[in-house]
Amino acid sequence: MxxxxxxxxxxxxxxxxxxxxxxxxxxxxxxxxxxxxxxxxxxxxxxxxxxxxSPLAYTLGALTSCNQISAQLVAKDLGIRLGDFTFRAQGDLDPSVFVTGAEGNANFDTVEVTAQVETDAEGEAFDHFVAELERRCPVTQLFRRSGIAYSSRWEARPLPA
CATH class of the missing domain: 2.20.25 (N-terminal domain of TfIIb)
Known part of the structure; x- marks a missing residue:
């Protein structure tokens, strides 16, 4: 059984x-x-x-901090060790809908996240870790499901000795 x-x-x-x-x-x-x-x-x-x-800056900050929180939860489940994180999130916004009322979408057009994390995970284990943390991160899912062009690039860095 x-x-x-x-x-x-x-x-x-x-x-x-x-x-x-x-x-x-x-x-x-x-x-x-x-x-x-x-x-x-x-x-x-x-x-x-x-x-x-601005509220838009807070949304990007919520995205990076939620990714870091999600990473801690996933790393615990996978037995992965983590150290420091560095993030950069950029959202590109066409303000014409927001400011002038033009037709279209008032959301970001694109959001790009780059992240570096100190970890003992490598290769496929690191790729699985990233996929799982992004799947479980509520704020990442808000962005992904909103229809914007969302992308992320994660880089593993060695843990300090």
Missing amino acids: TPTRKAITMSTVPFVVESRGAGVAQDVTVGGEHAHRFAADTYPAFGGADAAP
Whole structure:
């Protein structure tokens, strides 16, 4: 008889933010055991004062940080060791829909992620690790399923001795 993997049942985890603002600037409070606060604004070309990151910058930051969190969970499951990460995420946006109301898609046209991670995984093991972390990362899946041209390039670097 082949052993079967027991399904883990988890309850839904609510993520809640509450915010207040005027004009295009906003103060956001993240609910939870430890409330966190952050501010959002935008570039002057979009009516802001550039006093805080824009929501679009936060989405790219959410993408890189969620990939790093997902990588930790997947590495634990696969028995892979990880060290430091370096990310670069770029989203290309045609602002004509957003700013002037033109017809089209207000989303990013493309998003490209490059990542370097210190790890003991190599070759096919590293490729499997990346595929699995991107499959399990909620923010990566938001981007992939949105219909934009999404690409990522991951590079394994040796763990320091």
